[in-house]
Amino acid sequence: MSYVDEVYDLVVQKNPSQPEFHQAVKEVLESLRVVIEANEEKYRKDALLERLVTPERQILFRVPWVDDKGQVQVNNGFRVQFNSAIGPYKGGLRLHPSVNLGIIKFLGFEQIFKNSLTGLPIGGGKGGSDFDPKGKSDREVMAFCQSFITELHKYIGADTDVPAGDIGTGAREIGFMYGQYKRLTGLYEGVLTGKGLSYGGSLARTEATGYGLLYLTEEMLRCNGRDIKNKIIAVSGAGNVAIYAIQKAQQLGAKPVTCSDSTGWIYDPAGIDVALLKEVKEVKRARLSEYAAARSSAQYHEKTNGEHGVWSVKCDIALPCATQNELDLEDAKALVANGCFAVAEGANMPTTMDATEYFQKNNVLFCPGKASNAGGVATSALEMSQNSERLSWTFKEVDSKLKDIMVNIFHSIDEASRQYGMLRNYVAGANIAGFLKVAEAMNAQGIV
Ligand code: NDP
Numbered sequence: 191m192s193y194v195d196e197v198y199d200l201v202v203q204k205n206p207s208q209p210e211f212h213q214a215v216k217e218v219l220e221s222l223r224v225v226i227e228a229n230e231e232k233y234r235k236d237a238l239l240e241r242l243v244t245p246e247r248q249i250l251f252r253v254p255w256v257d258d259k260g261q262v263q264v265n266n267g268f269r270v271q272f273n274s275a276i277g278p279y280k281g282g283l284r285l286h287p288s289v290n291l292g293i294i295k296f297l298g299f300e301q302i303f304k305n306s307l308t309g310l311p312i313g314g315g316k317g318g319s320d321f322d323p324k325g326k327s328d329r330e331v332m333a334f335c336q337s338f339i340t341e342l343h344k345y346i347g348a349d350t351d352v353p354a355g356d357i358g359t360g361a362r363e364i365g366f367m368y369g370q371y372k373r374l375t376g377l378y379e380g381v382l383t384g385k386g387l388s389y390g391g392s393l394a395r396t397e398a399t400g401y402g403l404l405y406l407t408e409e410m411l412r413c414n415g416r417d418i419k420n421k422i423i424a425v426s427g428a429g430n431v432a433i434y435a436i437q438k439a440q441q442l443g444a445k446p447v448t449c450s451d452s453t454g455w456i457y458d459p460a461g462i463d464v465a466l467l468k469e470v471k472e473v474k475r476a477r478l479s480e481y482a483a484a485r486s487s488a489q490y491h492e493k494t495n496g497e498h499g500v501w502s503v504k505c506d507i508a509l510p511c512a513t514q515n516e517l518d519l520e521d522a523k524a525l526v527a528n529g530c531f532a533v534a535e536g537a538n539m540p541t542t543m544d545a546t547e548y549f550q551k552n553n554v555l556f557c558p559g560k561a562s563n564a565g566g567v568a569t570s571a572l573e574m575s576q577n578s579e580r581l582s583w584t585f586k587e588v589d590s591k592l593k594d595i596m597v598n599i600f601h602s603i604d605e606a607s608r609q610y611g612m613l614r615n616y617v618a619g620a621n622i623a624g625f626l627k628v629a630e631a632m633n634a635q636g637i638v
Contacts, residue, residue, distance in 0.1 A: 193230050194219045197239040208292025210514060210539070214299050215243055217543060221618035222625055224610050236637065238629060245298065247271040250291070251341045253319055255333040257326075266290075267338055269317035271351055272298040275631035278349055279315030280305055280567060282356030285363065287322045294318055296514070297356075300538055301567070303624030304560035307599050310571040315351055317342070323358050324475075335366035343371050348379040348577070354570045355384040357513065360430065361396070365389075380577025383570035387582075392573035394588040395566075399536065400434025401589065402565015403509060405596035407534045408442055410555055410616070413604065416531070419443035424505040424530075425462075426450045426498060427512035428471050428478055431536040431563065435509055437464045448500045450512060451478045455498040460487035504528045511536030522548040535559035546617060561603050561620040568595045 191199075201215045219226075219239070226233055233239060251267040268291060271279045281301040284294070294316050302314030321334050346353060355364055364384045371381055378390075385391035394401070408418045423439050423446040425432050436446040445461045451471070456462070456478050463485055470481045482490030491499055501508065501521035508530050510517045514537065522545035525533070532555040535541060539559060541549075549556040569592055576582055583591075606626075607619030 193234050194223050194226050201243050210296040211292045214296040218621045221621040225622055245270045245272045249345055253337050255337045257330055265319045265321040267319045268294045270294050270298040272314040273302045274313035275628050277311035277313045279351040280312035281316040282354045283359045284318035284356040285321050285323050285358030287320050289318045289320045297538055300560050304564045305567055306624040306627045307561055308564050308568040312571050332366045335363050336370040339367045339370040343374050346381055348381050353382055361386055380574050383573040390577050392576055392588055393585040395569045395573055397434040398569035398592055399431045399563050399566030401438045402592055402596045403435050403536045403562050404438035405593045406562045406600050409597045409600045410557055421506040423507045424448045424500050424503050425509045425511055426500045432511035435511055435536050436462050448503055450498040450500050454478050454490055454492045455500050456481055456488050456490055457503055458488040501525050505530055507532045509534055509536050510540035513537055514539045515542050517541045517545055519544045526552045534562040536563050557616045558620050561599050565592050565596055
């Protein structure tokens, strides 16, 4: 059996009931096969892959907090410090009822390669809790965040592990966590990113993932003889990534016509009204049905069997920006039949493996999230630099660094795909380019 297959089997055996983690490892190892086989003897002797797929540290903890009725609630807390070969652990905190160890491990594993692709010195980690901020009062969210950080603060720090936002963790949650960290440690340091501007946050961090997604998409299209102008775009999600992807797409002259949340989705053929979307989702924290109620051109559809219909809409480009495995083979077939020629992932692993293969077989330009959504973590690393310097850069400075980083990421994954004979296979290109740097650093640092 090949080394790659052996290690994959080991992962399944040692990490039962973690399908998302298995899926992420399989996708990465499959596309690294050619690189691994060329160095099999050395990698096998050093157990390089076994070390790569095993987190350096996994922290599981209890998060007790008191709700508004005086009832004590208990949630599970997680932080997986996956790989620190190229820098301190860096990766977001997800607050969503679906969170479990397997999901955090899949996200942490992906984060290793994403962070490597940014070209910045950051290792891979991820964390979160099965706490659901939806429907909770501000006081309840604060009580949860304070309890969460009371335990987690022992394991994080500006030079060891720097968490950030993710699904369910926005500016409000980061603020509560930062305040509690500072109170417990007495340190005013860049331990979390995504902070508010008045206490060490970076301009353009809010916009970074969505804007970065569009910078990379624009470059991918340009290098393949296409122009993003006047293209119809289907976007899923209505959170941080989706909102700023929609905004930047419009600035680049394209027309996003959809968005979705956990209960329904919008088709707005006149083009999404970003100001209204922000008002509904960021200010009121309301459902998308309120967007449709305020805009006559928009149609609102409830989800059926938990699925949104965003991928059934005729479009040129699809940007999945909600959550994992939200675009499956049937969706891919519908998109291709409707003329979609490019897909770039804003969310982490939103496309199932068979859907990805279908896109690639049908010559759809497909960019995986670890490359196309890396703008968020890249700008978080820029926030860390500003905190260390005790300086704040202008929006323009951060945005232009972000754009350079995204364009460079596209060229490095394109180059890796060419070098290994898999032209335009950006999944392979991203995994290989991300892996090579981490493998070199692990090799140089000995058996640790
Ligand atoms: P938000 O919480 O801001 O928004 C998520 C959006 O997706 C919301 O509209 C939410 O609906 C919807 N959603 C979330 N979970 C589900 C689910 N299980 N089923 C259906 N819909 C769902 O998160 P972000 O925008 O920050 O993150 C979106 C994706 O992008 C995630 O995969 C995240 O890991 C990834 N990502 C985020 C980065 C960032 O900087 N924020 C960086 C890189 C990747 P509702 O409004 O109803 O809650």
